[in-house]
Amino acid sequence: MSLILRSWYLLRLFVFFLWDLLVSSLLVARAVLSPKDITKPRLVTIPLHVKSDAGITMVANFITLTPGTLTVDVSDDRSTLLVHDLLAGVSGDGTRQAVREGIESRVLKVTLR
Amino acid sequence: MIIESTASGLLGNALSLTVLFLVVALLAAAYRLIAGPTLSDRVVALDLISMLLVVFLVVFKMISGVNAYIYVAIGLALISFLATVAFAHYIDRTEGDSDE
Amino acid sequence: MSDAIAAFLFVAGGFFCMVAGIGLIRLNDVFARMHAATKAGTLGLGLICIAVMVKAESLLHVAEALFVFLFMIASAPVGSHLIGRASWRTRVPMDPNTQIDPDCSMFRRNRAR
Numbered sequence: 031m032s033l034i035l036r037s038w039y040l041l042r043l044f045v046f047f048l049w050d051l052l053v054s055s056l057l058v059a060r061a062v063l064s065p066k067d068i069t070k071p072r073l074v075t076i077p078l079h080v081k082s083d084a085g086i087t088m089v090a091n092f093i094t095l096t097p098g099t100l101t102v103d104v105s106d107d108r109s110t111l112l113v114h115d116l117l118a119g120v121s122g123d124g125t126r127q128a129v130r131e132g133i134e135s136r137v138l139k140v141t142l143r
Numbered sequence: 144m145i146i147e148s149t150a151s152g153l154l155g156n157a158l159s160l161t162v163l164f165l166v167v168a169l170l171a172a173a174y175r176l177i178a179g180p181t182l183s184d185r186v187v188a189l190d191l192i193s194m195l196l197v198v199f200l201v202v203f204k205m206i207s208g209v210n211a212y213i214y215v216a217i218g219l220a221l222i223s224f225l226a227t228v229a230f231a232h233y234i235d236r237t238e239g240d241s242d243e
Numbered sequence: 244m245s246d247a248i249a250a251f252l253f254v255a256g257g258f259f260c261m262v263a264g265i266g267l268i269r270l271n272d273v274f275a276r277m278h279a280a281t282k283a284g285t286l287g288l289g290l291i292c293i294a295v296m297v298k299a300e301s302l303l304h305v306a307e308a309l310f311v312f313l314f315m316i317a318s319a320p321v322g323s324h325l326i327g328r329a330s331w332r333t334r335v336p337m338d339p340n341t342q343i344d345p346d347c348s349m350f351r352r353n354r355a356r
Contacts (some may be wrong), residue, residue: 055286058278062266071341094320100278102327103350112350114274122344157250164257168264175267183273183330190322191280198288213307220314227322234329
């Protein structure tokens with residue numbers, strides 16, 4: 031039963047991810063094609079709640095293909111991600127919140143850890 | 144052998160336009176590959192070129208109607224990141240000694 | 244009708260690939276360029292694979308186009324993650340506007356020369 035539920039969450043994660051890929055590409059296209067430089071790059075650290083290797087891999091890959099962000103490094107104790115945000119605001123809090131609520135909670139429902 | 148396009152009309156024109164876009168992208172990536180100030184820039188350009196090659200193979204499958212091209216695209220999609228992995232390892236090991 | 248949909252998807256996919264290429268020229272540092280190459284490139288490939296699926300004659304051809312896309316989204320972020328990590332560790336020059344979170348010092352870098 032829980033396997034069926036997890037497969038369902040995996041499918042939802044995939045659809046959510048395709049939508050995010052579309053949005054992020056449009057944002058990058060705007061940044062590339064706008065005549066003046068609108069990028070506000072920032073390196074943000076993101077504390078992780080997923081513990082399993084599969085979970086960390088999925089979170090890192092999804093971050094790379096979702097709006098504005100790109101995974102750069104994982105800390106040695108595997109508790110924190112270093113993320114490059116192309117269109118960050120004045121602080122990294124928005125990015126941290128988006129990752130925690132958007133990506134990580136969905137990945138946790140699939141990997142459970 | 145001259146490949147005759149099996150698509151014509153609207154789809155044929157769309158495919159021609161797509162190939163034009165791909166050529167522009169390839170030229171841009173080639174510029175970064177030659178000019179890129181650091182080794183990392185060049186590896187990113189090489190990564191994009193191999194991805195564009197996969198895209199081109201899929202488009203060319205449509206243009207020529209020869210289905211075998213998509214198998215080439217599948218194979219290339221599977222192994223294209225290996226070169227990037229090797230280069231990334233090389234950059235990391237040379238410890239900032241990349242050109243400049 | 245399917246011709247029109249496929250034609251639109253092909254042109255849109257080609258456009259995003261071109262955005263990836265132009266982004267490689269116009270953006271300022273390695274990390275920003277990786278944003279363009281990874282996201283816009285992946286979306287371009289995805290749209291073109293969907294266009295091929297629209298025009299496919301059999302289910303097998305649909306599956307082949309799907310495989311191309313799936314293998315690419317599985318492998319593209321890995322490559323960009325590794326280049327990002329190598330660039331961070333070897334202190335590749337960044338866009339001077341880049342802001343860096345204070346706790347980024349926990350991520351290992353090679354010593355400066």
